[in-house]
Amino acid sequence: MSIQDVARQAGVSVATVSRVFNLPDKVTPATRTHVEQVAQALGYLPNASARTLRTQRSRVIGVVLPTLLNPVFAECLQGIAQAAAAGGYAILPFATDYQLAQEDRAVHLLLAGNVDGMILVVSNPATSSALQRLAEAGLPYVLAYNRHPEHPCVSVDGEQAVAELVAHLAALGHRRITMVSGQFAASDRAQQRWRGFQRGMAAAGLADAPVLEVPFVETAVQDVTALLQRPGRPTALVCSNDLLAIRSIRAAHLAGLAVPRDLSVAGFDGIALGEDLTPMLSTVAQPNADIGRCSVQLLVQAMASGAPLAPDAGLTLPHHFRTGESCASA
Amino acid sequence: MSIQDVARQAGVSVATVSRVFNLPDKVTPATRTHVEQVAQALGYLPNASARTLRTQRSRVIGVVLPTLLNPVFAECLQGIAQAAAAGGYAILPFATDYQLAQEDRAVHLLLAGNVDGMILVVSNPATSSALQRLAEAGLPYVLAYNRHPEHPCVSVDGEQAVAELVAHLAALGHRRITMVSGQFAASDRAQQRWRGFQRGMAAAGLADAPVLEVPFVETAVQDVTALLQRPGRPTALVCSNDLLAIRSIRAAHLAGLAVPRDLSVAGFDGIALGEDLTPMLSTVAQPNADIGRCSVQLLVQAMASGAPLAPDAGLTLPHHFRTGESCASA
């Protein structure tokens, strides 16, 4: 079922059929209607590969992100998918599982897959070889969640946000605050949030800025439980993401502590699920779907112009503190 | 950067270059190595669109699912992505937001997009027009989570599972059990689980099988809260999915009831997050990632043979009851 069949059946040339689909104005209404009916009757659909080959545009956006198992990225992808669909683009997603080799592989596959542009969440923009190859390829791209002066990024100011969060906890009377973080090496987000924590603690006049780096999610609960059972335990935890916060609340429970009565726990990310929990999760909420949507918009712009985005074309979206029920005064 | 450039640069014909990438055995090791090096140096990547156009195989699997905002589907998609990648396939996902028009649109786009096969979670296989068109197109496909005798499906026996769950609650001494369900019209899963609930209640000698149909997630909490504040409130809730269960726990909290002391709440789906909650969610766990993986495997098989799958090629995967902390004796 090709454009040839439609042309033959409709008694016109393939060019006319093509025009009916791509430049309807350049065809007489009568023939247009006729061709449309024939196409409809035959169930004709223009072949995307042929069109891509010919035009050198696939109308597909490649997406590289760590995992869909963290709702943050699922929410973001949902936003990407929505905006992409609205703009007439399809998406080709790859999950890297936080592994650099997978980042490389994903970019490679996407490059070979003729995508018009890419949105990615990389581990570390400063050192990512995948990112470098992508930049060299001259393909438009946007980083989401990452922050780096030499790349166009759509993100929130995580450092500032955590500093504010610490100020909030300090105002509630907390003095012993510990940060619970995922692996610093696995993401620049964790590092930014960690810097924000240090800044916030210093600003609050708290000399020490203790951090518990949780290497694996599987052991997060027991690691935090152990922390909470040590003497001089913190009265508040600042978690570098919502999943860690949720696990920390569980850890508190296992350690015999009630949240927020005995321990305050704050998260970061603003996953939708946090609002349905009991206690409702107090967290720095990022506009996850918007991060996705804005990334698409920037990218679509760049793809239209054909040129890669300037590093300063990025966007810092507003975050806000979601007052939940998991933080109370000390 | 095309196969021509590589051929010229390597001093061989395009046919040889093509063979190096597709039938390496048919090329002398020496020339193969040479060509590979040249290709590498030039950063050559075979053009997917051209290859697809020529071979009529895209090595892309289309995926249609309701939303990524429900972790069930995110987990499944992660499984799909993983298995697809392992099999050398990419995925092209579409979210329908539970809207039939979007199902049609997605199938249409995917059909035009030259996918080799599709995995979909539809609202209702019995009435889906998208599914009908797909079947007519003769493209291999697999339904995930859906169950229908005329289509190949990968799912668990939700009816049986809920019946077992009710028996479990009855054994704990519960007599007033209410089902909390999403819209029946929105998914055949909800209907199956509802049938299982009725069967289970009857088997437990409980004549009545009350159900609260929650039309919108936004109002779920207040709807359930209202239910719990009425006299003669249930002592146990069977929720048709985990998100509803989580919201029901919140509703209990708002109604002044402690879970599981005053109210038992069970979910369905087995989202990973449920294990990290406090109380840990008691739920019928489905192997979500496996559902995705198995769907891919079936599909890959079918795509290799070129023929659509037989309706009875589907799979019923085992579910299991995850004993959490949200159910206790009456």
Added chain:
DNA sequence: CTGTTAGCGCCTTCAC
């Protein structure tokens, strides 16, 4: 306004 035609990059017979 419509038709003819030349490729887009690749794979694959068919010769050699």
Added chain:
DNA sequence: GTGAAGGCGCTAACAG
């Protein structure tokens, strides 16, 4: 074992 050539389906000049 290697090369030459046709054509997958489509769009965009260019003619008419």
